[in-house]
Amino acid sequence: MAVSLSAASKGESLAQVDTPALILDLDVFQRNCDRLEQALRGRAIQLRPHAKSHKCPEIAKRQIARGAVGICCQKVSEAQVFADAGINDILISNEVVGDKKIARLCELAKSIHVSVCVDHLENASAINAAALAAGVVIPVLIGVEVGSHRCGVAPGEPTLALAHAIVQMPGLRFQGLQAYHGPAQHMRTQEERLTAIGRAIELTKSTRDLLASHGIHCTTIAGAGTGSFLIEAASDLYTELQVGSYIFMDADYARNDWQTSGMPRFEHSLFVWTSVMSVAGDSHVVVDAGLKASSVDSGMPVVADYPGAKFVKASDEHGVLAVDPKQMSPLPLGTKLKLIPGHCDPTVNLYNELIVIQNNAVVDIWPIAARGALL
């Protein structure tokens, strides 16, 4: 394809950036990083941010420069992109199933430190066999089901049985437990989150102790997300936190009750920059960002800066804003405005580049190099 378009060039003003585009407010991004570090100050816990949220090597490098021990990825292909960009310590916090994927995992293990999660004996055996054939040893965490109701072997005896098998596989090195509670991240009240993560901690701790009583020691207990990480950090159990969304803070996370939780109040740094493209309707205007510009799985995007405007409907290339004439003047044709995406991860995955803004000017353009890395 010869056509290659960018929404902006370095040095342009924000107003000049074409739409729709994904923009990152660099100062806010940095403040969010600061807040996370302040919140964890004094805790003996490592940070391994999740790169599935940003898919952007420039961000991963900044996270590592600030002290992260490495990153998490969800896919081998994603890890390949980050390895190619110089990131050399990656946990694939997910199961890797299938011959082609396992072969790529083992190939990657020849050049960087890459670890992986398993929740099934058959999968552990397949990775072991491929690792032996490739002449590598793959560190593994057992994915334990602590409330996500998704992947993960049951805690207690089933985890012990799998651990027993893994420690006998010469192509694998047992490293510990992956104990992530996904739904807890989006529970709205701190009470709900405390209950859910409290239960996850209890299950993980008893499983860790059970393994220890059989001579199998966990060096890593990994998990946590932006909604719950302070709870895991205070547990004296988790050794690594896998927060991802804190850098961006999407509209759905903002619906959590942050006031009562003691959690840092991260600010929105990520926006879909869009233009009013039709004002022909009586009671609405249309913007040029729809389903292909902002994922709606966690609700519609929220219009920033205009409290009287509400994003009410998304179709493929259009967003319909209801505008309350009592709260604001009509938005003229061509007005550019910011949308706060409902869910950052799948929204980032729609774009090739992140337009980095500081003081209303484009200071950088960062490739979202792992966009579409699904395999």
Added chain:
Amino acid sequence: MAVSLSAASKGESLAQVDTPALILDLDVFQRNCDRLEQALRGRAIQLRPHAKSHKCPEIAKRQIARGAVGICCQKVSEAQVFADAGINDILISNEVVGDKKIARLCELAKSIHVSVCVDHLENASAINAAALAAGVVIPVLIGVEVGSHRCGVAPGEPTLALAHAIVQMPGLRFQGLQAYHGPAQHMRTQEERLTAIGRAIELTKSTRDLLASHGIHCTTIAGAGTGSFLIEAASDLYTELQVGSYIFMDADYARNDWQTSGMPRFEHSLFVWTSVMSVAGDSHVVVDAGLKASSVDSGMPVVADYPGAKFVKASDEHGVLAVDPKQMSPLPLGTKLKLIPGHCDPTVNLYNELIVIQNNAVVDIWPIAARGALL
């Protein structure tokens, strides 16, 4: 980025295709094209399929080889990709607002026949000025609001006023009306669709006649989608049909009542190919296709071939399938299966390539070259 991965190579079996991947059943695709042509046989109406659904030049070329007069796009950047691939007649069935976009539109008009929709005098004036500066004449359709409640000027007098202005602009050539009724496409019963499109036809016809009575003649009346096209085709009003999804037939379109409508019953040709990656849960299995592999804006994907399996939840990289043990045996780890996407357009936009399958073998890999062309 040095990493460049494909889910498949030509000649592989379907079973060897890595997951998640977007696969196209070539025979079904061709049957769907046949069915559309049969349904329109004897009608003096042109076909201008919408490329926003497939974003794939290989498909556009096949549509044109079968008699389509050109294609529709929604974005100038999309049109640039198709023009670059040799498509030389494109209607941007959407408003193009903003200096950068209009400049690219006029540049494109130097090499191919590209027309555009307008619904506002200010936008018409901006395109006229840019066209004059670039030394081109841009054919325009007036976007008329006939029930989409999105873009489009009101029918009747407001359309006439805009047409009067356009015919006096030397950089524009007035061509007719764009009268698309989006919501009607997904109305479930033929009765609802007949009522909605009947009203759209009435509004469009009276507006066309009003313009004619003022000496402004429409050579093109464009619109229609996969859910309603036979109604527009029978109207003796529309001159061009803009169907898009008929080639793929997604799960949402399949929920329309096709039996009573006389519409061709298009078959599903587009699938997300996915693997069972975790069977550790008691009552569910997890596949490796989530929000980044299948858009859920029009509902969850539907599991093909396994009536006892239901896709109940999507997270970023995971899909949870509830499996009814009364209807089927457990799905073993690594089982590969097909998902029918809820909505084809935003799902296609997640992938770089379409894996083309015939007789369970990969016969081609078609780049989705306009994926992410948002500008």
